Each structure stands twice: as structure tokens, then as C-alpha cells.
Amino acid sequence: MFEALTDRLQGIAKRLTGQGKLTPENIRESLRDVRRALLEADVEVAVARDLVARVEARAVGDEVLRSLTPGQQVVGIVREELESLLGHAPVTLAGSPHVPTVVLLAGLQGSGKTTFAGKLARWLGGRDKRVMLASADVHRPAAIDQLARLAGMAEAGFWRAPEGAAPEAIAGGALDEARRRGFDFLVLDSAGRLQIDEPMMAELETLRRASRAHQVLLVMDGMTGQEAVRVGRAFAGRVGVDGLVLTKMDGDARGGAALSLRQATGKPILFLGVGEKLDGLEAFDAARIAGRILGMGDIVGLVEKARAAVDEQQARRLVERARKSEFTLEDFLGQLQQVRKMGPLDELMKLMPGVPRQALAGAVPDEGKLRRYEAILLSMTPRERRLPRVIDGSRRRRIAAGSGTTVTEVNRLLKDYDQARALMKQMRHGPRGLASLRGRMR
Amino acid sequence: MSLLDRFRSGLQRTRERMEQTLGAALGRRGAIDEATRAALEEALLAADAGPAAAERLMDEAERRMRADPALDLRHALERGVAQLMGATRARFTPGAERPWVALLVGVNGVGKTTLAGKLAAGFARDGRSTLLVAADTFRAAATEQLEVWASRAGVELVRARDGADPAAVVHDGLSAALARGHEVVLVDTAGRLHTKRNLMAELEKVGRVCARLVPGSPHHVLLVLDATLGQNGLQQAREFQRATPITSLAITKLDGTARGGAVLAIADQLKLPVSVVGLGEGLDDWQPFDPEAFARGLFE
Structure with missing residues (x-):
């Protein structure tokens, strides 16, 4: 989105004026795309x-119009406005001096x-807080x-109220119990x-008080x-x-x-819930969400996924082996399994910035191929994986039969492996490569 | 309450906002000026119709008004929506198959379990022997929740322990239904985000198990959507459709606050019919969908 918008703004400027400058009119026109992206989000x-009005007011200023790169400038303004709306400073859950x-x-x-309550308990527990959960x-x-x-x-x-207790009584009882047992936090669902x-909003007010x-x-x-706006406003206003x-x-x-x-509440976003597992809680990051809203991908999310899947030590070993050109089929298998652990590839591609959704169709190595490759590699003996050159015609037939594939596919894998190894060799001589890639992932 | 009244009250807020934004322009006839078009776009977007469907509905209304000078904007819009939503139709009603098997699918928190309970109660009241299958073995206490609904509805329930393979529970459920001669089997599946490949594969497997035990089943796959949902609904419908052919959509929580416009986008892009709307938490709070009543509920 940002890239497309920049191109478009630059393109208009060039075409219209031949000098690379924008006019208020064509800025306005381009901002329609921004509006549409926002609405689709x-x-x-x-x-x-x-938001669009604020961007426009700033963008038609002299500074932008006189700039030699007006496209980038306008895009920068969109980003800034979006991030400032979302809140720059990271905020986390504050503990109170009164326990709990x-x-x-x-x-x-x-x-x-309810799922979030479980995640929050785990999150606080990880920060050495003693947490009690209760449900009203x-x-x-x-x-x-x-x-x-x-x-x-x-x-x-966990504290369970006596059967039939009213929400108000549950809230009071949970507080007493958490105090008595000395918990740092009480999370009340x-x-x-x-x-x-x-009546339900009144009940919530009572819960807050009790x-x-x-x-x-x-x-x-x-x-x-x-x-969302009305919900936010109503809860903020009433409770x-x-x-x-x-x-x-x-x-x-x-x-x-x-x-x-x-916008509706003026309050900070503290957490994002991701996934159904209890550790699926992330701190809010305005820059990431701004990018996501404008459809420009979520590079941080991608890196986090990679980090979760890639075993740091294994990666380091791999770099070391690549340097010594010892990259074997064992390593190939390890790599393949790590990629697979990160999840479906087309999902990963969606997180990549600057990859339009339409371009994804067909461009992604398909999941089935990776699965078959894994099967082929697993059908080899450890020796074959360590010393691929021993794999002759007869072994190829056995491997194909064992993995439910064909000899052609086994051949294709071996060819891919050769290419990967050649690539590794090149990396050995250049400063860039896996090591610098990993550096960027931090 | 009549069907129309139910839709009118379900869509009350959306309608009021529509009137607030458009005001007297709704009574207008003839060509639509720029200002009216802008206001109309805003009203449709505020109803969650999304940019593409909003444009389609506006163009459609303009076309109708050009063709018929006596037609006002309100009725032009209403007819456009009724046509869009009525282009394909479906009923969530058991056919002649024995047992008739239906799956309820959708993302987390849309109200699948609640709707499964309500639908089972409705079928049981019609005198059909109905079986609920708790195939949500993932969410903590999902089975207990369905158990409460099953006893409220007075129907039998097949369940398994938490963490069991959902396909295995479905297998047990269908075997039980065949053995005991149930007419209707409703399978409540776990909520799953449509982007989770492994969970969508699990759903495919559930479908295969159904087909193996009861050839031709599942006879109906109901995709449950939350009416407060925005533009992601389209993405959900598209991805679920890939894992298992969707027969129709159910819209839940259409109870006065929701905008419900996301189904306009889905009908526009994917041509999937809506069959059921959930209107609240009571046992009887659901209705068969009616495109005309929905359209009138939005604009009248």
C-alpha cells in the first residue's frame, strides 16, 4: 500500500507537471486510495x-509541494498520523500499590x-506475579x-463462588479471597x-464497584x-x-x-491476542498495526514467527557448516522442517510487506511439495543424508518407493540440494548471507 | 412478533443511522446528486457493507431510479438489497435423508454453540428426533456448554473427552445416530480462524468422516458469522468455502446494535445465501432469513 501509494503520487507528479511536483488536486485524488484502504480495514x-482530512491539510502545505520527493513525503505523513492516533508510547498493565x-x-x-483471562494469568505469572482468576x-x-x-x-x-451467587457477590467474594490468600493480581472475568x-451495563458497573x-x-x-466505535464509547462512558x-x-x-x-476511548491498547494457546499474547506496537491497517504487511510478526520456529543454536550450527561447505542433506532436512514449522507459506507471504495479494497465487512453493520433500529425505538412511553422493540409481528407486514418490522427484530434490549447496558456497565468500540475514531478524 | 418486526428491531440502529445520514434524501426521486451520493456511501459504509458492495448498491439504486422516475431512493435501495440478498436462497431445513447431517462452522466466538442449541431445540419442537454432536474438543468447557443447551432443548448429546480428535467424535455421533435412528444430527465444531491451515484440514477430515458414514453427508454446512463483523467476513467465507463447501450462512447477534452489512459484501462477492439469523440468547431467538424482510428492515 505504501509503496503503491508512493509510486502513484510520484507518477502523477511527473506526468502532470513534468517537474516531479504535486498539486493539491492530485494529492486529494490519491488520498482516496488511502481512505479506501482504511475502510477496507x-x-x-x-x-x-x-484522518484523511488531517493528512490532506498537512500534505498540501508548501513544504510538501516544493519537495523533490513529494510522494514519499505524503506517505510519511499518512504513517505519522496513523501511528499517532494509535499511540506511540508502549503502555503495559500497571500494578497498583494496593494488593491485589x-x-x-x-x-x-x-x-x-475468558481466553484472554487465561492468557493474562500466564503473562503475569511469567513476571513472577501471583494471580487469581474468578468469573462473574x-x-x-x-x-x-x-x-x-x-x-x-x-x-x-482460581476461586469459585457458591452455586447461585449473584455477580456482585462473586466480585466481592473474589476480592476477599484474593486478599486473604495474598495474590498480587485478581483478574475478574x-x-x-x-x-x-x-441491565447488563448496570451489572458491570456494580461489578466494578464491588x-x-x-x-x-x-x-x-x-x-x-x-x-467498534460505539461499543468503545458506550463501555467507556458507562463503566x-x-x-x-x-x-x-x-x-x-x-x-x-x-x-x-x-479514537472512541482515548485509552491505550495494551495487548493483542494471537492464537488459542495461553502464550498467545503480544504487546501492542503502533507501527506494526499501522502497517497492517494499510495493508503493507507485518514484518515484525513474520520475524517473530521465524524466531519462534528457528532454533537459534541450530541456525548458528548451520551457518558454521555452510562456511565449511559441509552442508549435507541432514541440514537440508533440518531447514525444510523449520520452514514448515513456521506455518503455511502463503500465510507467511501475506505478512511480507509489499507483496500484493494477487501476486501470491502460484508464486508460493506449494505445501505439498515441501511435504513430499520431507518424506523423501526421511526415507533415506542417515548415511545417505550425510553422504549424498552414495545415492545411486538403485537407492533412488528404494527412496522413491519408501516415500511414496517417484524417482523423478527424488532427482529433483537432489538437484535442488546441489543448488542450495552451491549457494552456500557463494555465501562463504561474501559478507552477506545467512549471518547478515539473522542479524536483520533481531 | 412478526418476521418483519423481528428484522426491523434487529436492524433498528442501522436503519436509524441510515435515516440520520440521508434524511429527506431517502424520499428523493430522479437523478442522484453528488452530495446525496456521498451521504449514501457513508451510510452504507457505516453499515459495514464495505467499499465494493456500497458502490454496487449505489449504482444499482441509480439505475432503478433512472428507469422508473416514480421510484424514490429508499425503495430503490430496498429493492437492490432484496435482489442482492435473494439472488440465491437457502433454508436450514432437514431434507428426506436419514439422518440429515449438518455441520456448524466458523471462527471463534461467533456463537456456534449457542446457535446449535437453538436450532436443535427448534427441530426437537417440530417432533424430529435430534442429536447434538460436540465436536469442539479444543475450547475448555465447550462440551459442558453444549450439554446445557442439549438439556434445555431436550435432545441427546454425543461427546468425547477434551482434546479428542473431532473427527472421531463425529464418527461416534453418526454411528449413534444410525443405530438409534435419529432424523437430524447437528455437529457443533470448534471455532477456528480461517487462516489456520491445520485446523481447516481438520475440518476437511470431519467432512470426509461424515461422507463415509452417511453417504452424501454433510447435507448442510452452515457458516456462522457474527453480525458485528467487518470486512474480514468476506475473507472468512472464502477460506471456509475452500475447506468445505458452504451451503449457507447464519448471522448471529443481529440484535439491535449490529450493522449486519458484511453479509451484503459476501452476497455480492461470493453469492452465498443466508439461511438463519440469530437474534438473542433465548432458546427461540432465531429466524429463517428472509431477503425482503431484511431489506425492509434496513430501510423502512
């Missing part, structure tokens, strides 16, 4: 309009509050059981509710559409919201709701 209409710090979770049905969700069947189960997995404390459901919550976190589905959490951000939603919510 679910940024609220009014928020998108204001009480965190109340609120949000619509299905936004992921007496509405959804088995919601309390779900939280109890998650507390067990997160190795956090609540039932999902609609912001227009008056639990003496220090922080109310509004948990919102990252795929939410235009309604008070201290921080925001966006969930299900491991999908391909562009996350425009982040922008809408920030």
Missing part, C-alpha cells in the same frame, strides 16, 4: 474521514474475554468451568454483554467492523475503560477496529 467511516491489583474484563459476547459470568453456560480449566493450565489460582443492554477494580480492560474482537485488548489478531483481519477504539 474496518476503520470507522468518520475516523477515516478525519484488580483487573476487570469487559466486552461483547464472543470477544474472547453466570449467564453463558459453562463459562465458569471454562475459566477454571484455563486457570489450571495457566497455573494460576465478566459475561459478554451488548452496550445497549441497560471488585474495586483498578483497571477495566475492554476486550474486543480484532475483526469487529464499524460498530469507564482503562485499557484495550484486541483479540484474534492471528487471523488476516486488518485490525482497523484498533484505530476506531483508540
